Amino acid sequence: MSKRSQKKTTWMKLRKALNQIHLWGGLISGIVVFIVCLTGTIYTYNTEIRALAMPEYHKVQIEGDKINPDVMLGMVEAQVDGEIVGIKVPHAKDATTSFLYTKAEKDAPASRSGRRPRPNQLAVNPYTAKVIGDPSEVETKTAEFMKKMFGLHRWLLLNEIEKPLIDGVENRKLGSWISGTATLLFLLGVITGIVIWFPNKMRSWKKGLKIRWNANWKRVNHDLHNTLGFYSCIILFLMAVTGPFWSFDWYRAGWQKTWGTYQSPDAPREEQTPLISMMPADGQEPMNIEQIILATNQILPYEGDITINFATDSLGTVAISKNRFGFFAPSAGDKLTLDQYSGQVLDKDIFRERPFNERASASIKALHIGNIYGPFTKLLYFISCLIATSLPVTGVLIWLNKMKKKKR
Structure with missing residues:
Protein backbone atom coordinates (compact mmCIF):
# COMPACT_ATOMS: atom_id res chain seq x y z
CA MET A 1 0.00 0.00 0.00
CA ILE A 49 -36.09 42.47 27.75
CA ARG A 50 -36.56 43.39 31.40
CA ALA A 51 -35.96 47.07 30.58
CA LEU A 52 -38.56 46.97 27.77
CA ALA A 53 -41.13 45.66 30.24
CA MET A 54 -40.69 48.74 32.46
CA PRO A 55 -39.34 51.54 30.21
CA GLU A 56 -40.20 54.34 32.63
CA TYR A 57 -37.46 53.13 34.98
CA HIS A 58 -34.76 53.23 32.30
CA LYS A 59 -35.66 55.90 29.71
CA VAL A 60 -36.69 59.53 30.08
CA GLN A 61 -37.64 62.34 27.75
CA ILE A 62 -34.81 64.80 27.08
CA GLU A 63 -35.79 68.21 28.50
CA GLY A 64 -33.00 70.75 28.16
CA ASP A 65 -30.00 70.34 30.46
CA LYS A 66 -29.56 67.79 33.21
CA ILE A 67 -29.70 68.95 36.83
CA ASN A 68 -26.38 69.14 38.63
CA PRO A 69 -25.87 65.75 40.32
CA ASP A 70 -25.07 67.36 43.68
CA VAL A 71 -28.30 69.39 43.57
CA MET A 72 -30.15 66.24 42.55
CA LEU A 73 -28.64 64.35 45.51
CA GLY A 74 -30.01 66.95 47.93
CA MET A 75 -33.47 66.74 46.34
CA VAL A 76 -33.57 62.93 46.38
CA GLU A 77 -31.95 62.28 49.77
CA ALA A 78 -35.01 63.33 51.76
CA GLN A 79 -37.20 60.87 49.85
CA VAL A 80 -35.08 57.77 50.52
CA ASP A 81 -35.84 55.52 53.48
CA GLY A 82 -32.23 54.55 54.01
CA GLU A 83 -28.76 55.84 53.16
CA ILE A 84 -27.55 56.90 49.72
CA VAL A 85 -24.12 55.35 49.20
CA GLY A 86 -23.42 56.12 45.54
CA ILE A 87 -24.63 57.24 42.16
CA LYS A 88 -24.60 55.85 38.63
CA VAL A 89 -24.31 58.54 35.96
CA PRO A 90 -25.08 57.19 32.47
CA HIS A 91 -23.56 58.60 29.30
CA ALA A 92 -26.78 58.31 27.30
CA LYS A 93 -28.87 61.48 27.47
CA ASP A 94 -32.19 59.63 27.60
CA ALA A 95 -31.21 57.27 30.43
CA THR A 96 -32.26 57.60 34.06
CA THR A 97 -29.74 58.42 36.75
CA SER A 98 -29.53 55.77 39.49
CA PHE A 99 -28.81 56.51 43.13
CA LEU A 100 -27.35 53.58 45.06
CA TYR A 101 -28.88 53.22 48.51
CA THR A 102 -29.03 50.77 51.38
CA LYS A 103 -32.40 50.26 53.01
CA ALA A 104 -33.08 51.06 56.60
CA GLU A 105 -32.20 48.13 58.88
CA LYS A 106 -35.85 47.22 59.48
CA ASP A 107 -36.39 46.87 55.71
CA ALA A 108 -33.02 45.43 54.72
CA PRO A 109 -33.01 41.70 53.88
CA ALA A 110 -30.73 39.53 55.98
CA SER A 111 -27.45 38.55 54.32
CA ARG A 112 -26.56 34.84 54.40
CA SER A 113 -22.82 35.49 54.35
CA GLY A 114 -22.92 38.33 56.84
CA ARG A 115 -21.50 40.72 54.29
CA ARG A 116 -22.80 44.20 53.64
CA PRO A 117 -25.82 43.80 51.33
CA ARG A 118 -25.54 45.00 47.76
CA PRO A 119 -27.12 48.45 47.47
CA ASN A 120 -30.40 48.93 45.67
CA GLN A 121 -30.79 51.35 42.76
CA LEU A 122 -33.30 54.19 42.75
CA ALA A 123 -34.17 55.48 39.28
CA VAL A 124 -34.39 59.29 39.03
CA ASN A 125 -35.20 61.60 36.12
CA PRO A 126 -31.98 63.63 35.62
CA TYR A 127 -33.91 66.57 34.09
CA THR A 128 -36.56 67.00 36.79
CA ALA A 129 -35.07 65.10 39.77
CA LYS A 130 -38.36 63.21 40.00
CA VAL A 131 -37.92 59.91 41.85
CA ILE A 132 -39.30 57.16 39.60
CA GLY A 133 -38.68 54.26 41.97
CA ASP A 134 -36.67 51.12 42.61
CA PRO A 135 -37.11 48.72 39.65
CA SER A 136 -36.12 45.72 41.80
CA GLU A 137 -39.28 46.23 43.87
CA VAL A 138 -41.58 46.03 40.84
CA GLU A 139 -42.82 42.57 39.95
CA THR A 140 -43.64 41.99 36.29
CA LYS A 141 -44.64 38.92 34.33
CA THR A 142 -41.62 39.51 32.11
CA ALA A 143 -39.24 39.38 35.08
CA SER A 264 -6.77 27.55 47.02
CA PRO A 265 -9.62 28.25 49.47
CA ASP A 266 -7.44 26.82 52.27
CA ALA A 267 -4.44 29.02 51.48
CA PRO A 268 -3.96 31.99 53.83
CA ARG A 269 -4.83 35.27 52.16
CA GLU A 270 -2.44 38.17 52.20
CA GLU A 271 -3.73 41.03 54.30
CA GLN A 272 -3.56 44.24 52.35
CA THR A 273 -3.19 47.59 54.04
CA PRO A 274 -6.51 49.39 53.59
CA LEU A 275 -6.40 52.58 51.54
CA ILE A 276 -7.39 55.73 53.41
CA SER A 277 -7.94 59.37 52.58
CA MET A 278 -5.65 61.96 54.16
CA MET A 279 -7.64 64.58 56.01
CA PRO A 280 -6.32 68.03 55.01
CA ALA A 281 -5.05 70.29 57.76
CA ASP A 282 -6.86 73.32 56.34
CA GLY A 283 -10.27 71.69 56.79
CA GLN A 284 -10.92 71.24 53.08
CA GLU A 285 -14.28 69.64 52.30
CA PRO A 286 -14.50 66.33 50.41
CA MET A 287 -15.00 66.48 46.66
CA ASN A 288 -18.57 66.70 45.47
CA ILE A 289 -20.05 64.45 42.76
CA GLU A 290 -19.32 66.89 39.93
CA GLN A 291 -15.67 67.18 40.95
CA ILE A 292 -15.35 63.39 41.18
CA ILE A 293 -16.78 63.02 37.65
CA LEU A 294 -14.35 65.64 36.29
CA ALA A 295 -11.40 63.90 37.99
CA THR A 296 -12.54 60.52 36.61
CA ASN A 297 -12.86 61.82 33.05
CA GLN A 298 -9.36 63.32 33.21
CA ILE A 299 -7.89 59.96 34.22
CA LEU A 300 -10.17 57.90 31.95
CA PRO A 301 -10.81 60.18 28.95
CA TYR A 302 -13.44 58.22 27.05
CA GLU A 303 -17.23 58.17 26.83
CA GLY A 304 -18.85 55.85 29.31
CA ASP A 305 -21.15 55.20 32.27
CA ILE A 306 -19.68 56.18 35.64
CA THR A 307 -20.58 54.53 38.94
CA ILE A 308 -19.41 56.27 42.12
CA ASN A 309 -19.42 54.68 45.58
CA PHE A 310 -19.10 57.39 48.20
CA ALA A 311 -16.61 57.26 51.07
CA THR A 312 -18.10 55.56 54.14
CA ASP A 313 -16.45 57.88 56.68
CA SER A 314 -13.95 60.74 56.99
CA LEU A 315 -11.00 58.44 56.22
CA GLY A 316 -12.76 56.40 53.56
CA THR A 317 -11.98 56.49 49.84
CA VAL A 318 -14.12 57.00 46.76
CA ALA A 319 -14.49 53.89 44.59
CA ILE A 320 -15.26 54.48 40.92
CA SER A 321 -15.94 52.19 37.97
CA LYS A 322 -16.32 53.36 34.39
CA ASN A 323 -17.62 51.34 31.45
CA ARG A 324 -17.25 52.35 27.84
CA PHE A 325 -20.33 53.31 25.86
CA GLY A 326 -21.15 52.25 22.29
CA PHE A 327 -22.11 49.39 19.97
CA PHE A 328 -18.64 47.81 20.17
CA ALA A 329 -17.95 48.80 23.80
CA PRO A 330 -16.24 46.09 25.88
CA SER A 331 -18.13 44.92 28.96
CA ALA A 332 -15.12 45.03 31.27
CA GLY A 333 -14.77 48.35 33.05
CA ASP A 334 -11.92 50.28 34.59
CA LYS A 335 -11.73 50.99 38.33
CA LEU A 336 -10.27 53.83 40.35
CA THR A 337 -9.82 54.51 44.06
CA LEU A 338 -9.50 58.21 44.87
CA ASP A 339 -8.68 60.23 47.96
CA GLN A 340 -12.02 61.85 48.82
CA TYR A 341 -10.42 65.23 49.51
CA SER A 342 -7.64 65.72 46.96
CA GLY A 343 -8.79 63.39 44.18
CA GLN A 344 -5.38 61.70 44.22
CA VAL A 345 -5.38 58.26 42.61
CA LEU A 346 -4.67 55.72 45.35
CA ASP A 347 -5.29 52.66 43.18
CA LYS A 348 -6.00 52.09 39.51
CA ASP A 349 -7.20 48.94 37.74
CA ILE A 350 -7.28 49.39 33.95
CA PHE A 351 -8.63 46.21 32.38
CA ARG A 352 -6.62 46.55 29.16
CA GLU A 353 -3.40 46.86 31.15
CA ARG A 354 -3.89 43.56 32.97
CA PRO A 355 -1.88 40.50 31.88
CA PHE A 356 -3.69 38.41 29.26
CA ASN A 357 -4.22 35.46 31.61
CA GLU A 358 -5.99 37.68 34.17
CA ARG A 359 -8.18 39.23 31.49
CA ALA A 360 -9.15 35.79 30.15
CA SER A 361 -9.93 34.44 33.60
CA ALA A 362 -11.96 37.52 34.57
CA SER A 363 -13.97 37.40 31.33
CA ILE A 364 -15.54 33.98 31.91
CA LYS A 365 -19.10 35.31 32.25
CA ALA A 366 -18.75 37.76 29.35
CA LEU A 367 -17.39 34.94 27.16
CA HIS A 368 -20.34 32.73 28.05
CA ILE A 369 -23.20 35.20 27.58
CA GLY A 370 -21.67 37.18 24.73
CA ASN A 371 -21.24 40.47 26.53
Missing part, protein backbone atom coordinates in the same frame (compact mmCIF):
# COMPACT_ATOMS: atom_id res chain seq x y z
CA SER A 2 1.35 3.43 -0.93
CA LYS A 3 1.94 6.09 1.69
CA ARG A 4 -0.78 8.22 0.12
CA SER A 5 -3.36 5.39 0.34
CA GLN A 6 -2.28 4.64 3.91
CA LYS A 7 -2.76 8.29 4.93
CA LYS A 8 -6.18 8.31 3.24
CA THR A 9 -7.23 5.14 5.09
CA THR A 10 -6.02 6.55 8.43
CA TRP A 11 -7.92 9.80 7.83
CA MET A 12 -11.11 7.88 6.95
CA LYS A 13 -10.79 5.74 10.09
CA LEU A 14 -10.28 8.85 12.20
CA ARG A 15 -13.30 10.54 10.60
CA LYS A 16 -15.42 7.45 11.23
CA ALA A 17 -14.40 7.30 14.90
CA LEU A 18 -15.03 11.03 15.40
CA ASN A 19 -18.34 10.73 13.58
CA GLN A 20 -19.46 8.07 16.07
CA ILE A 21 -18.42 10.26 19.01
CA HIS A 22 -20.22 13.22 17.41
CA LEU A 23 -23.35 11.14 16.81
CA TRP A 24 -23.75 9.43 20.18
CA GLY A 25 -22.67 12.46 22.18
CA GLY A 26 -25.34 14.45 20.36
CA LEU A 27 -28.05 11.81 20.82
CA ILE A 28 -27.36 11.43 24.55
CA SER A 29 -27.32 15.16 25.28
CA GLY A 30 -29.73 16.32 22.55
CA ILE A 31 -32.82 17.11 24.62
CA VAL A 32 -30.91 18.88 27.40
CA VAL A 33 -28.77 20.80 24.88
CA PHE A 34 -31.94 21.90 23.06
CA ILE A 35 -33.44 23.23 26.31
CA VAL A 36 -30.21 24.91 27.45
CA CYS A 37 -29.60 26.54 24.04
CA LEU A 38 -33.22 27.68 23.61
CA THR A 39 -33.30 29.31 27.05
CA GLY A 40 -29.81 30.71 26.45
CA THR A 41 -31.00 32.32 23.21
CA ILE A 42 -33.81 34.08 25.06
CA TYR A 43 -31.62 34.99 28.06
CA THR A 44 -28.99 36.65 25.85
CA TYR A 45 -31.10 39.81 25.96
CA ASN A 46 -32.24 39.41 29.58
CA THR A 47 -31.32 42.98 30.58
CA GLU A 48 -32.88 44.52 27.49
CA GLU A 144 -40.93 36.20 36.31
CA PHE A 145 -40.64 34.65 32.85
CA MET A 146 -36.94 35.53 32.57
CA LYS A 147 -36.38 34.08 36.04
CA LYS A 148 -37.95 30.82 34.83
CA MET A 149 -35.74 30.87 31.73
CA PHE A 150 -32.64 31.21 33.90
CA GLY A 151 -33.76 28.39 36.21
CA LEU A 152 -34.43 26.18 33.20
CA HIS A 153 -31.09 27.08 31.63
CA ARG A 154 -29.03 26.59 34.76
CA TRP A 155 -30.84 23.90 36.77
CA LEU A 156 -33.55 22.53 34.40
CA LEU A 157 -36.04 23.90 36.99
CA LEU A 158 -35.04 21.16 39.44
CA ASN A 159 -34.38 23.99 41.91
CA GLU A 160 -38.15 24.42 42.22
CA ILE A 161 -38.66 20.85 43.48
CA GLU A 162 -38.46 20.82 47.28
CA LYS A 163 -38.00 17.09 47.92
CA PRO A 164 -34.51 15.83 46.89
CA LEU A 165 -34.68 13.48 43.91
CA ILE A 166 -31.46 11.78 45.03
CA ASP A 167 -30.64 11.41 48.72
CA GLY A 168 -27.77 13.62 49.78
CA VAL A 169 -27.78 15.68 46.59
CA GLU A 170 -29.43 19.09 46.40
CA ASN A 171 -31.82 19.35 43.43
CA ARG A 172 -30.18 22.58 42.31
CA LYS A 173 -26.81 20.83 42.22
CA LEU A 174 -28.27 17.82 40.41
CA GLY A 175 -29.76 20.04 37.72
CA SER A 176 -26.46 21.87 37.38
CA TRP A 177 -24.61 18.57 36.96
CA ILE A 178 -27.01 17.39 34.25
CA SER A 179 -26.82 20.63 32.27
CA GLY A 180 -23.04 20.77 32.78
CA THR A 181 -22.56 17.20 31.53
CA ALA A 182 -24.73 17.90 28.48
CA THR A 183 -22.67 21.02 27.79
CA LEU A 184 -19.44 19.01 27.95
CA LEU A 185 -20.89 16.54 25.43
CA PHE A 186 -21.93 19.49 23.27
CA LEU A 187 -18.36 20.83 23.50
CA LEU A 188 -17.11 17.43 22.33
CA GLY A 189 -19.62 17.62 19.49
CA VAL A 190 -18.37 21.05 18.44
CA ILE A 191 -14.74 19.89 18.36
CA THR A 192 -15.48 16.65 16.49
CA GLY A 193 -17.87 18.50 14.19
CA ILE A 194 -15.15 20.94 13.12
CA VAL A 195 -12.92 18.00 12.11
CA ILE A 196 -15.75 16.10 10.39
CA TRP A 197 -16.70 19.20 8.40
CA PHE A 198 -13.55 18.88 6.30
CA PRO A 199 -14.41 16.58 3.37
CA ASN A 200 -12.45 13.51 2.25
CA LYS A 201 -11.43 15.37 -0.88
CA MET A 202 -10.15 18.80 0.06
CA ARG A 203 -11.08 20.22 -3.32
CA SER A 204 -14.72 19.80 -2.26
CA TRP A 205 -14.42 22.01 0.84
CA LYS A 206 -16.37 24.88 -0.74
CA LYS A 207 -19.52 22.77 -0.72
CA GLY A 208 -19.54 22.97 3.06
CA LEU A 209 -19.87 26.76 2.95
CA LYS A 210 -23.29 27.01 1.33
CA ILE A 211 -26.79 25.61 1.65
CA ARG A 212 -28.30 24.13 -1.49
CA TRP A 213 -31.85 25.39 -1.10
CA ASN A 214 -32.99 23.88 -4.41
CA ALA A 215 -32.13 20.32 -3.27
CA ASN A 216 -34.52 17.91 -1.49
CA TRP A 217 -35.35 18.49 2.17
CA LYS A 218 -32.88 15.87 3.39
CA ARG A 219 -30.02 17.63 1.62
CA VAL A 220 -31.18 21.02 2.90
CA ASN A 221 -31.41 19.65 6.45
CA HIS A 222 -27.89 18.22 6.16
CA ASP A 223 -26.53 21.53 4.85
CA LEU A 224 -28.25 23.47 7.63
CA HIS A 225 -26.55 21.28 10.22
CA ASN A 226 -23.19 21.23 8.46
CA THR A 227 -22.91 24.81 7.19
CA LEU A 228 -24.52 26.74 10.03
CA GLY A 229 -22.53 24.70 12.53
CA PHE A 230 -19.30 25.61 10.75
CA TYR A 231 -20.06 29.35 10.60
CA SER A 232 -20.92 29.50 14.30
CA CYS A 233 -18.31 27.01 15.58
CA ILE A 234 -16.02 29.57 17.25
CA ILE A 235 -18.81 31.15 19.29
CA LEU A 236 -20.35 27.74 20.04
CA PHE A 237 -16.95 26.60 21.31
CA LEU A 238 -16.68 29.65 23.61
CA MET A 239 -20.19 29.12 24.98
CA ALA A 240 -19.62 25.40 25.54
CA VAL A 241 -16.12 25.63 27.03
CA THR A 242 -17.24 28.23 29.60
CA GLY A 243 -20.64 26.69 30.47
CA PRO A 244 -19.48 23.95 32.91
CA PHE A 245 -17.65 26.64 34.94
CA TRP A 246 -20.80 27.00 37.09
CA SER A 247 -21.57 23.27 37.24
CA PHE A 248 -18.40 21.59 38.48
CA ASP A 249 -15.88 22.74 41.09
CA TRP A 250 -13.13 20.68 39.42
CA TYR A 251 -13.80 22.37 36.08
CA ARG A 252 -13.72 25.85 37.62
CA ALA A 253 -10.47 25.07 39.42
CA GLY A 254 -9.00 23.64 36.20
CA TRP A 255 -9.97 26.76 34.27
CA GLN A 256 -8.32 29.00 36.86
CA LYS A 257 -5.19 26.83 36.98
CA THR A 258 -4.96 26.94 33.19
CA TRP A 259 -4.81 30.74 33.30
CA GLY A 260 -2.64 30.84 36.40
CA THR A 261 -5.23 32.60 38.57
CA TYR A 262 -6.18 29.74 40.91
CA GLN A 263 -6.20 30.43 44.63
CA ILE A 372 -17.62 40.82 25.45
CA TYR A 373 -17.91 43.80 23.13
CA GLY A 374 -21.36 45.09 23.94
CA PRO A 375 -24.36 44.86 21.59
CA PHE A 376 -22.16 43.69 18.69
CA THR A 377 -21.11 40.38 20.27
CA LYS A 378 -24.53 39.98 21.90
CA LEU A 379 -26.07 39.91 18.43
CA LEU A 380 -23.51 37.36 17.23
CA TYR A 381 -24.16 35.18 20.28
CA PHE A 382 -27.93 35.43 19.84
CA ILE A 383 -27.67 34.18 16.23
CA SER A 384 -25.16 31.47 17.18
CA CYS A 385 -27.27 30.29 20.11
CA LEU A 386 -30.28 30.10 17.80
CA ILE A 387 -28.21 27.92 15.48
CA ALA A 388 -27.11 25.79 18.44
CA THR A 389 -30.79 25.23 19.31
CA SER A 390 -31.39 23.87 15.81
CA LEU A 391 -28.38 21.53 15.74
CA PRO A 392 -29.88 18.74 17.92
CA VAL A 393 -33.01 18.81 15.72
CA THR A 394 -31.21 18.73 12.35
CA GLY A 395 -28.70 16.21 13.73
CA VAL A 396 -31.42 13.76 14.82
CA LEU A 397 -33.13 14.09 11.42
CA ILE A 398 -29.84 13.25 9.69
CA TRP A 399 -29.45 10.16 11.90
CA LEU A 400 -33.06 9.02 11.28
CA ASN A 401 -32.62 9.41 7.51
CA LYS A 402 -29.46 7.30 7.62
CA MET A 403 -31.21 4.63 9.69
CA LYS A 404 -34.06 4.44 7.14
CA LYS A 405 -31.55 4.18 4.32
CA LYS A 406 -29.74 1.28 6.05
CA LYS A 407 -33.01 -0.59 6.62
CA ARG A 408 -33.90 -0.29 2.94
